[in-house]
Amino acid sequence: MTDYRRLRVALLGAGAVGSQVASLLLRHADELADRAGASLELAGIAVRDVNAPREVDLPRELFTTDAEALIVGADIVIELMGGIDPAREYVLQAINSGADVVTANKALLATHGAEIFEAADQVGAQVYYEAAAAGAIPIIRPLRDSLAGDRVQRIMGIVNGTTNYILDRMDTEGAEFEDVLAQAQALGYAEADPTADVEGYDAAQKAAILASLAFHTAVPLDAVHREGITGIDKAMIDAARHAGYVVKLLAVCERLPAESEGGESISVRVYPALVDRAHPLASVHGANNAVFVQAEAAGNLMFYGAGAGGVQTASAVLGDVVSAARRHVAGGVGVAESTRANLPVSPIGRVTTRYQITLEVDDRPGVLATVAGTLSEGRVSIATVEQTVVGEHTPTEGDPTESSPRARLVIGTHKAREQDLSETVDRLAASGVVERVVSVLRVEGD
Known part of the structure; x- marks a missing residue:
């Protein structure tokens, strides 16, 4: 092997991803050195418990519980602990000691990214985070570098594998949400507490990171509109299929045109949406992820692959490690994050899209006309209507109404402003002709 300059690598965390990163660093040391132009020495692995069982057999002498001591003297620090604390403290310590940082910690970057990037900029260090947004899919570098012009x-x-697995099984097999969630937990796709996935928190963190890169604007996590998939049931999946759609949990980051009262802004949101079955995102199955980018000059770009998994995510981490090593060899300061556009993040009410509204109503003359009139008054234009009889309304004790047949209306709209749509649905719910608003789903991908 060529006599390369030696770079010390400190690894924080040895879970599913960290163990694979350590194993690959040790097994492919010579190849990685040839690619990086530097010898990558794994100086140690900081963990909470050195005796904990691990998926990969690693030299015991590498393990330590003293992360701070390991960081001192490291050229590259790989943070794979997850969570906010003490990861934030260790990352800032690494940066201030002059090390470059590689992380897959989406929660940390979505919450404290501005602080971390500013700290790196101050000392000329670099933060790499390809694995933080979509696992093994290379999306960070294309947004940060290839599409910078x-x-x-x-x-x-589709940036959360757990929810895509659940919705895909519901669509392809007609399964119920609770049954598929239990299967996902048994297979290890979902945690015992699946809240971060099924309520959209994980996807919202990734959306904040992607939007910050795409629009050169720091996007705080609390500016991301978030909805989960726990309200999606088999009837909604069936209705979507009948209309030619599939339901996907989407992270949508969009540039909004200027309005009279201000300039251009952006929208960052996560929610279950209807996607036309002809759209490339509709064919993303199982626990896979995909990111569909629309750029002014480059046009439509699709990035697809494994969004999770230890060895898959380790691939993205090691790509960052090689990039960091090359930077050390070449010398010079790190490249600062481009967040100077400072575009405001608009509330969800400014978004314009199409909708599918499902209502349960009494099946009697005049109901459809009342519903159509209410929508029209709210500046929501009807594109399609489908009505099916779903049962009978049976009065309860003290209810003066007579027994009547019940119908379900599935209404597709033309494009409408979210605020108008939301206010109109509230009026429908209070109109006296609508028994229940079953669901309101956005249509994305037109």
Whole structure:
């Protein structure tokens, strides 16, 4: 092997991803050195418990519980602990000691990214985070580097494998949400507490990271509109299929045109949406992820692959490690994050899209006309209506109404403003002709 300069690598965390990163660093040391132009020495692995069982057999002498001591003297620090604390403290310590940082910690970057990038900029260090947004899919570098000279208009991403697995099984097999969630937990796709996945928190963190890169604007996590998939049931999946759609949990990052009262802004949101079955995102099955980018000059770009998994995510981490090593060899300061556009993040009410509204109503003359009139008054235009009889309304004790047949209306709209749609649905719910608003789903990907 060529006599390369030696770089010390400190690894924080040895879970599913960290163990694979350590194993690959040790097994492929010579190849990685040839690619990086530097010898990568794994100086140690900081963990909470050195005796904990691990998926990969690693030299015991590498393990330590003293992360701070390990960071001192490291050229590259790989943070794979997850969570906010003490990961934030260790990352800032690494940066301030002059090390480059590689992390897959989406929660940390979505919450404290501005602080971390500013700290790196102050000392000329670099933070790499390819694995933080979509596992093994290379999306960070294309947004940060390849498309830096273009104008990204929109990103739609399936960025959470657990929810995609659940919705895909519900669509392809007709399964119920609770049954598929239990299977996902048994297979290890979902945690015992699946809240972060099924309520959209994980996807919202990734959306904040992607939007910050795409629009060169720091996007705080609390500015991301978030909805989960726990309200999606078999009837909604069936209705979507009948209309030619599939339900996906989407992270949508969009550039919004200027309005009279201000300039251009952006929208960052996560929610279950209807995607036309002809759209590339509709064919993303199982626990896979995909990110669909629309740029002014480059046009439509699709990035697809494994969004999770120890060895898959380790691939993205090691790509960052090689990039960091090359930077050390070449010398010079790190490249600062481009967040100077400072575009405001608009509330969800400003978004314009199409909708599918499902209502349960009494099946009697005049109901459809009342519903159509209410929608029209709210500036929501009907594109399609489908009505099916679903049962009978049986009065309860003290209810003066007579027994009557019940119908379900599935209404597709033309494009409407979210605020108008939301206010109109509230009026429908209070109109006296609507028994229940079953669901309101956005249509994305037109």
